[in-house]
Amino acid sequence: MTTLASVFEKARSEGRAALIGYLPAGFPSKEGGIAAATAMVEAGCDVIEIGLPYSDPLMDGPTIQDAVHRSLTNGTRIADVLDTVEGVAKTGAATLVMTYWNPIDRYGAERFARDLASAGGAGTITPDLTPEEARPWLDASAAAGIDTVFLVAPSSTEPRIEAVTACCTGFVYAASLMGVTGARETVSSAAEGLVKRTRPHTDLPVCVGLGVGTGRQAAEVAGYADGVIVGSAFIRRLLDAPDEAAGLKAVRALGEELANGVRT
Amino acid sequence: MTATEGSLLTAADLAGGGVHGDDPDTRGKFGVFGGRYVPEALIPALDEVASVYAEAKNDPAFVAEFEHLLRTYAGRPTTLTEVPRFAEHAGGARIVLKREDLTHTGAHKINNVLGQALLTRRLGKNRVIAETGAGQHGVATATAAALLGLECVIYMGAVDCERQALNVARMKLLGATVVPVENGSKTLKDAINEAFRDWVSNVEHTHYLFGTVAGPHPFPEIVRDFARVIGVEARRQIIELTGKLPDAVVAAVGGGSNAIGIFHAFIGDEGVALHGYEAGGRGLESGEHALTLTAGSIGVLHGSRTYVLQDDEGQTIESHSISAGLDYPGVGPEHAWLKDSGRATYHGVTDAEAMEAFSLLARTEGIIPAIESSHALAGALKLGRELGPDATILVNLSGRGDKDMGTAMKYFNL
Numbered sequence: 151m152t153t154l155a156s157v158f159e160k161a162r163s164e165g166r167a168a169l170i171g172y173l174p175a176g177f178p179s180k181e182g183g184i185a186a187a188t189a190m191v192e193a194g195c196d197v198i199e200i201g202l203p204y205s206d207p208l209m210d211g212p213t214i215q216d217a218v219h220r221s222l223t224n225g226t227r228i229a230d231v232l233d234t235v236e237g238v239a240k241t242g243a244a245t246l247v248m249t250y251w252n253p254i255d256r257y258g259a260e261r262f263a264r265d266l267a268s269a270g271g272a273g274t275i276t277p278d279l280t281p282e283e284a285r286p287w288l289d290a291s292a293a294a295g296i297d298t299v300f301l302v303a304p305s306s307t308e309p310r311i312e313a314v315t316a317c318c319t320g321f322v323y324a325a326s327l328m329g330v331t332g333a334r335e336t337v338s339s340a341a342e343g344l345v346k347r348t349r350p351h352t353d354l355p356v357c358v359g360l361g362v363g364t365g366r367q368a369a370e371v372a373g374y375a376d377g378v379i380v381g382s383a384f385i386r387r388l389l390d391a392p393d394e395a396a397g398l399k400a401v402r403a404l405g406e407e408l409a410n411g412v413r414t
Numbered sequence: 415m416t417a418t419e420g421s422l423l424t425a426a427d428l429a430g431g432g433v434h435g436d437d438p439d440t441r442g443k444f445g446v447f448g449g450r451y452v453p454e455a456l457i458p459a460l461d462e463v464a465s466v467y468a469e470a471k472n473d474p475a476f477v478a479e480f481e482h483l484l485r486t487y488a489g490r491p492t493t494l495t496e497v498p499r500f501a502e503h504a505g506g507a508r509i510v511l512k513r514e515d516l517t518h519t520g521a522h523k524i525n526n527v528l529g530q531a532l533l534t535r536r537l538g539k540n541r542v543i544a545e546t547g548a549g550q551h552g553v554a555t556a557t558a559a560a561l562l563g564l565e566c567v568i569y570m571g572a573v574d575c576e577r578q579a580l581n582v583a584r585m586k587l588l589g590a591t592v593v594p595v596e597n598g599s600k601t602l603k604d605a606i607n608e609a610f611r612d613w614v615s616n617v618e619h620t621h622y623l624f625g626t627v628a629g630p631h632p633f634p635e636i637v638r639d640f641a642r643v644i645g646v647e648a649r650r651q652i653i654e655l656t657g658k659l660p661d662a663v664v665a666a667v668g669g670g671s672n673a674i675g676i677f678h679a680f681i682g683d684e685g686v687a688l689h690g691y692e693a694g695g696r697g698l699e700s701g702e703h704a705l706t707l708t709a710g711s712i713g714v715l716h717g718s719r720t721y722v723l724q725d726d727e728g729q730t731i732e733s734h735s736i737s738a739g740l741d742y743p744g745v746g747p748e749h750a751w752l753k754d755s756g757r758a759t760y761h762g763v764t765d766a767e768a769m770e771a772f773s774l775l776a777r778t779e780g781i782i783p784a785i786e787s788s789h790a791l792a793g794a795l796k797l798g799r800e801l802g803p804d805a806t807i808l809v810n811l812s813g814r815g816d817k818d819m820g821t822a823m824k825y826f827n828l
Contacts, residue, residue: 204728204729205598205729205730206598206603206607206715206716206730208453208606208607208610208611209453209611209614211611212597219597219598227727228727251451251714252715252724252728254728255713255714255728256711256713256724256726256727257727257728277453277454278452278453278717279451280449280450280454280457282441282449282450283441283449283450283451283719300454301454301455302454303453303454303455303457304455305456305457305458305459305617306455306457306458310457310458325453325455328614328617328618329611329614329615330611330615
């Protein structure tokens with residue numbers, strides 16, 4: 151398993167930010183998703199977040215909602231998510247699961263942490279798990295040796311940033327804006343300020359996501375953050391492609407553009 | 415103005431949860447239930463709502479203004495009506511209705527929205543958003559927004575927009591924007607998701623006027639406190655009418671706000687049984703129901719730990735009910751807590767049983783109830799037969815049935 155620590159160490163030694171790509175499992179199909187994530191890694195993604203499709207994705211915008219809905223309609227189960235993690239981890243990328251809390255809660259925190267670690271997963275991002283409710287998951291993750299990534303937001307007060315970063319291992323996810331996932335024309339100016347406010351609270355890398363979708367935006371964010379997170383823009387390429395082969399090609403092209411971005 | 419003698423409620427009534435030691439703790443937990451499972455971006459807004467509300471509920475001027483609106487605008491206090499001809503079908507037990515159907519806009523929802531609209535103003539915000547299923551909470555919210563001059567956007571599942579076209583028109587007439595939600599199951603739960611997405615994007619000037627005692631802390635507490643007036647009045651009134659406390663208090667449970675509203679003032683009265691009736695739809699075995707407390711399992715939905723209709727992997731299962739207002743796969747965390755502590759008991763009532771009670775009340779008493787409330791009436795019929803003729807049962811008639819005439823015409827071939 152490739153760890154987050156080793157990814158950020160490598161990126162730092164190369165004098166660049168890390169590139170983190172997101173795709174929900176089972177989209178456009180189980181195998182197609184693994185192929186797309188593999189293309190993302192080959193194009194330069196250091197970390198892949200595999201989304202665990204959930205029926206009520208209340209912090210996701212229309213693009214991810216659409217992909218997740220298709221995945222659930224395809225019948226994606228947690229076993230498929232873990233298979234996807236296993237397939238993607240083989241590429242050598244650090245592989246995370248991004249999920250709302252209820253599926254883990256239902257599956258069992260200890261069992262999920264153990265099964266994710268067995269599949270080669272490096273950790274999780276849990277956007278609706280607050281520090282106040284996180285203890286069972288922190289314990290289970292620590293026992294399984296996987297990282298726990300939580301989000302800070304532009305609205306976070308200093309005590310909240312302190313509480314959230316205290317739960318994080320691997321990196322801290324800074325949500326660039328007040329809103330849902332989805333590519334935007336420009337990266338919110340709030341992002342840089344949030345990264346700066348987060349630094350004094352933690353030695354962990356701070357990565358920026360929400361609204362990043364082009365090489366130029368990636369370069370801009372790489373100027374102040376340790377990692378650039380892109381999700382909806384990759385999914386959009388797959389949704390808009392006439393077939394899976396064209397989708398893979400478009401995903402690879404975007405991955406290369408973003409990989410160049412984090413290196414400039 | 416200040417609270418006068420004989421007020422509908424006082425600051426102590428509003429803050430009355432603490433009397434029985436059943437307020438949620440600082441994390442918003444009722445036992446293991448409740449809490450907050452939301453994106454971090456919303457935490458400061460929830461903290462702000464909680465702290466402004468904590469101030470407001472102890473501010474006599476705020477309570478007096480709320481009380482004034484309840485009295486002069488909503489039409490409180492609502493009366494009790496004893497229904498002996500209906501009760502003949504319940505083994506002769508005394509059945510007394512709390513007439514929330516007589517409030518302005520025709521359902522108990524007005525109590526909560528007036529309180530939260532005042533809170534919105536106190537928060538310094540000028541826009542409210544809300545979710546709605548049947549449209550009753552949307553209509554009530556649009557009403558309060560019109561009254562206080564707030565911009566109002568209502569999220570409503572596209573399926574529900576079609577089922578409840580009349581309420582869509584009412585909301586528009588009241589000046590609200592109605593946004594049909596096309597994703598997921600296109601019903602209430604998806605409308606809630608969409609309202610949360612709006613809120614996180616516009617939280618600086620927008621209050622999410624949540625419609626039931628579910629959702630993240632502090633909504634379950636705030637909505638309960640504003641609905642609490644139902645039980646505070648009814649407790650006083652039933653003692654005046656019968657000289658004693660009732661043997662049982664009965665209400666329908668969807669998200670649970672009308673039920674908690676009438677239950678809450680009776681929680682400390684050990685001799686009073688509390689019975690909630692959920693929508694059994696086509697029956698438990700059919701899988702088409704909204705029996706969250708009766709047949710669901712513990713999980714997290716819409717920011718709160720509670721009972722949820724979910725599959726073995728935590729995916730929400732779509733609920734079904736002839737009544738749009740009870741068609742929700744979650745339930746307020748305080749009900750989950752009342753169930754597990756044994757203080758309240760929850761049961762199912764099928765579509766057919768509810769519709770029978772709906773038509774029975776109309777024919778025997780000249781009152782057309784909401785189909786939601788008809789679930790409580792059907793529950794009272796069963797309970798009366800169990801308890802016998804000496805029992806007194808207080809039923810929350812949470813709304814009137816005008817909005818349900820389309821469903822009734824189809825169901826009864828009228």
